[in-house]
Amino acid sequence: NAGVTQTPKFRVLKTGQSMTLLCAQDMNHEYMYWYRQDPGMGLRLIHYSVGEGTTAKGEVPDGYNVSRLKKQNFLLGLESAAPSQTSVYFCASSYSTGTSGGQQETQYFGPGTRLLVL
């Protein structure tokens, strides 16, 4: 099992350019997540998906779009990159127990994508 993989590992963009980050998991997980990690701010949830064809906004969704056309893939798009989007982006996935109260299993993280917007 490869687990969670992310493509690309590193990217430099100019302000206004667009790009798509790809996350893939081979664990048949229902839930997938995109986070950004900035110094001193921990992880902040951008968007997440609880199943194929569904997405939802997280804590900091502005400037990003996502799609979950296949269960194993979760794409994060930047339509018009801004310097404020310079960050390290992590994808994660997990099962869902489906029990009351939203109990959730462990999240498995990818290695990250380092994005620099000039």
Place this chain on the structure above:
Amino acid sequence: GDSVTQMEGPVTLSEEAFLTINCTYTATGYPSLFWYVQYPGEGLQLLLKATKADDKGSNKGFEATYRKETTSFHLEKGSVQVSDSAVYFCALSGGYSSASKIIFGSGTRLSIRP
């Protein structure tokens, strides 16, 4: 809403010292609690977890006990090693306002001197 507060770093210790990283939480319902670790240049990985009150999670010499009465989940290790140098995140999931998501603390950077 649900939240996690953990002690600010960085924390610097000598090898074989005792480690405590404090974590407290606010949540409604019956959340699960986690500690994740992030080694330099890598993604987060689960270190340990506890799913109900009084449970103790343990792994690689680290321990944390789910204390509902004090809403805490402090991370401890009796004798740290240089290889434990990393950033540690406390997290919760499954509270009524955090369904389907994990809420992370801001992370504590730990450095161990040989």
